[in-house]
Amino acid sequence: MLIDKLAIIGVGLIGGSLARALKLAGECGTVSGFGRNRENLDKAVELGVIDSYSGDPGSVVDEADVIVLATPLSTFHSLLTGVSGHLKQGAVITDVGSTKGSVVRDAVSALGDNAGRFVPAHPIAGTEKSGVEASFPDLFKDHLVILTPIPGNSDEDIGTITRMWEICGARVVTMSVQHHDRVLSATSHLPHVLAYAMVDCLANMEEQEDIFRFSAGGFRDFTRIASSSAEMWSDICISNQENLLHVIDRYKDHLEEIERLIRAQDSQGLRQLFSRIKSIRDRAVQVSPAEGEEGK
Amino acid sequence: MLIDKLAIIGVGLIGGSLARALKLAGECGTVSGFGRNRENLDKAVELGVIDSYSGDPGSVVDEADVIVLATPLSTFHSLLTGVSGHLKQGAVITDVGSTKGSVVRDAVSALGDNAGRFVPAHPIAGTEKSGVEASFPDLFKDHLVILTPIPGNSDEDIGTITRMWEICGARVVTMSVQHHDRVLSATSHLPHVLAYAMVDCLANMEEQEDIFRFSAGGFRDFTRIASSSAEMWSDICISNQENLLHVIDRYKDHLEEIERLIRAQDSQGLRQLFSRIKSIRDRAVQVSPAEGEEGK
Numbered sequence: 001m002l003i004d005k006l007a008i009i010g011v012g013l014i015g016g017s018l019a020r021a022l023k024l025a026g027e028c029g030t031v032s033g034f035g036r037n038r039e040n041l042d043k044a045v046e047l048g049v050i051d052s053y054s055g056d057p058g059s060v061v062d063e064a065d066v067i068v069l070a071t072p073l074s075t076f077h078s079l080l081t082g083v084s085g086h087l088k089q090g091a092v093i094t095d096v097g098s099t100k101g102s103v104v105r106d107a108v109s110a111l112g113d114n115a116g117r118f119v120p121a122h123p124i125a126g127t128e129k130s131g132v133e134a135s136f137p138d139l140f141k142d143h144l145v146i147l148t149p150i151p152g153n154s155d156e157d158i159g160t161i162t163r164m165w166e167i168c169g170a171r172v173v174t175m176s177v178q179h180h181d182r183v184l185s186a187t188s189h190l191p192h193v194l195a196y197a198m199v200d201c202l203a204n205m206e207e208q209e210d211i212f213r214f215s216a217g218g219f220r221d222f223t224r225i226a227s228s229s230a231e232m233w234s235d236i237c238i239s240n241q242e243n244l245l246h247v248i249d250r251y252k253d254h255l256e257e258i259e260r261l262i263r264a265q266d267s268q269g270l271r272q273l274f275s276r277i278k279s280i281r282d283r284a285v286q287v288s289p290a291e292g293e294e295g296k
Numbered sequence: 297m298l299i300d301k302l303a304i305i306g307v308g309l310i311g312g313s314l315a316r317a318l319k320l321a322g323e324c325g326t327v328s329g330f331g332r333n334r335e336n337l338d339k340a341v342e343l344g345v346i347d348s349y350s351g352d353p354g355s356v357v358d359e360a361d362v363i364v365l366a367t368p369l370s371t372f373h374s375l376l377t378g379v380s381g382h383l384k385q386g387a388v389i390t391d392v393g394s395t396k397g398s399v400v401r402d403a404v405s406a407l408g409d410n411a412g413r414f415v416p417a418h419p420i421a422g423t424e425k426s427g428v429e430a431s432f433p434d435l436f437k438d439h440l441v442i443l444t445p446i447p448g449n450s451d452e453d454i455g456t457i458t459r460m461w462e463i464c465g466a467r468v469v470t471m472s473v474q475h476h477d478r479v480l481s482a483t484s485h486l487p488h489v490l491a492y493a494m495v496d497c498l499a500n501m502e503e504q505e506d507i508f509r510f511s512a513g514g515f516r517d518f519t520r521i522a523s524s525s526a527e528m529w530s531d532i533c534i535s536n537q538e539n540l541l542h543v544i545d546r547y548k549d550h551l552e553e554i555e556r557l558i559r560a561q562d563s564q565g566l567r568q569l570f571s572r573i574k575s576i577r578d579r580a581v582q583v584s585p586a587e588g589e590e591g592k
Binding site: 074146173175184186187190197198199200201202205207210211214219222223224226227228230233235237241244250252254255257258261263265267270271272273274275277280281282285 | 574
């Protein structure tokens, strides 16, 4: 068994799915949970996702071999501070946060000398739903998990977290914190912002009622990510502020190039541009890993 | 039988699916096709979608009871001019174009006194694929078709086109040309432009390779519409230029409001905004008609 005692800080879609997958594989003994919502925690016990919970993060982690942070990013610093004095010898801490720069800063500041025991990770999986009831053991199957190791991480700890995700059916890759945050700002954080802005824009138009009535599947697909957790996504936007603002700026340049061609009625230019984009997208989808699941 | 002789001008995804649905329902006798791509037309005959074809639009329509224009918008004027002198007594012409203002202008200019026989229509259905091989009879099932009747249309002709789409399983609604183009600029044309701009933006980043490698389902869903026909969409953008540029402008205002909150690290403000947007989107999806299909 890989993990005798697992602590899940935040028993929602991701934390809950991880516990389910490890239990199902027989690779985890008991699971203790921490969360803010008692009803959700009771549900998690009832569903067999966790075995026990406590409102005190310290007591949830004090016997744990692996501790997984799966709460919104803005809670990380205070939670890591709360567990810092309660880690048992050899315990590994990891997370599932969608940005890594801010997480590593929080870990270094909150854990001090223990920061090397924190192995940052990001499973590229999720749905637009939240809460333990939305969790399921196959959530990570055939998805990528990005590890962004930091100075002080031992090979053994990195190995444990790698193995943990592989047991869930995920493929684990490693990159730097900075590269992760730049890449994800483009592939995940930008589309969320664009989808939020689109729903907001449509909701404010005079024809709002007909707009929603006559929108088809394109709208549904395009805006599905705008149904994600508002708390989680406001935290992500602020945590990855610099990269995200940069990529939004670049995005606006490309949008304005299309506007310019439309305004000039440059049919030939638009056709060439769209045609080039279509080829790129068709090729990109061939290399992108998972089908039909939402990227966090 | 509703239509004895049907002429499909442009035997692609939409024209082909319409012919298939009407044939399957036994509501259409013979189908003649016109197109630019002979290979596609041979395929259409082979698949039983059409019975014959010709490279001369006049001879394709001269015996037809109903003529359906299903080619890119920029071809409408010359095609309507080409068929204008060949219409048999009582023939009805309709189209499937994604914008209606430019189509009506073309019809009035090309058909002259016969313009009243043109009943503009727009089925809100499609996929990102093109060509007769992508066509299937259920494409319009449970989808909306918008009719935008013009002065001179007879109740009988409007009834024929309404019935034609109902046979395909669609629900037919009626609105003005102007209202159609405003609503569709927001629900359909805007998302396409945003998706094209996003793929273009990502393709131009330094980390391009990793960006496409680590993009998940969110990217796939979000950009699916950027795989649509470049010719069709450049025509749509130019045909609905005024409404589209207006809605892009409004969109940028909403995007900039999100940028402002991110820049100010206004966590509370972002959370409230995203939360409001999420409620709107969740509600909108409940009233929007079809699941899992692409809006044109």
